[in-house]
Amino acid sequence: MPREIFQRFLIEKRLKLTKERIEVLNEVFSAHDHFGPEQLYLRLRNAGSKASRASVYRTLNLLVESGLVEKITRTDKGSVYEHTYGHTHHDHMVCSICNRIVEFYSEYLEQLQDEICKKHKFSGVSHSLEIKGYCETCRKQ
Amino acid sequence: MPREIFQRFLIEKRLKLTKERIEVLNEVFSAHDHFGPEQLYLRLRNAGSKASRASVYRTLNLLVESGLVEKITRTDKGSVYEHTYGHTHHDHMVCSICNRIVEFYSEYLEQLQDEICKKHKFSGVSHSLEIKGYCETCRKQ
DNA sequence: AGACTAGTTGATATTAAATCTCAATTTCAG
């Protein structure tokens, strides 16, 4: 299904569905996690793909543009992505010790943000909320 | 006042209060806005300071460590800072067209986040919420 | 199917934010 959406997106933009793009797409959707470009590149290599780093970066940008993938955050060690197709919107808590990521969602929080936008006459399109702190297991140490 | 806090911080860490650090501190607190390292460097030059980029970067890190300044966000064109001493906590809306920044605060939003953390047994320390969209003036075009 | 054309690829170069190196200089405790 992501494959069809991506294909439609590419046709729309008069771009081509290449072997490399398919491989990147498949790898991105082979697991639900949070990954960086280099990490993705190594996984692809491991899976037998010969796609280059350049193609991984280029395809990631296309996947973000198509709406199938989101760039979650930028750290000092590069960007973090996740595929969002097949998953409902959520935000993240990040443990400062073990880097574990806790996903959460609150309908109430979303509504509250809408209200705040209205109050400031701002037309909100997207948001990213990242809570930093300590996860349960790390706090017990 | 930020000066005294910074001084205490430096003594604590057995670091020295140099001309360059004072100049950076003063420039950072001379206006309340959101700035990048290069921007800050150019303002300093303009104000007659001879502090180098290296010192600007180094001092910014110290100011963040001391709690006087926060790194708000990282864009593809570098980090954005603001001084927080003398200002209450707030989050940001960013206009995708004119890059205007709208600051906002909601006690309710903060409480809600605390509750969500509790529900996920996460010990929240800090958070950053950035809402992207269109500001009032840009929407009218 | 074959051929044409516009888009893609990978190797490599380049860019740019941020950090590192280190000799010369400055701070500040004693």
Add this chain to the structure above:
DNA sequence: CTGAAATTGAGATTTAATATCAACTAGTCT
């Protein structure tokens, strides 16, 4: 004042990400 320890600036280095471009494909048209 003095000296040890920290800091500075210039330039080198690191590294994520993008740009370049000749060789190569994908997909369309006949």
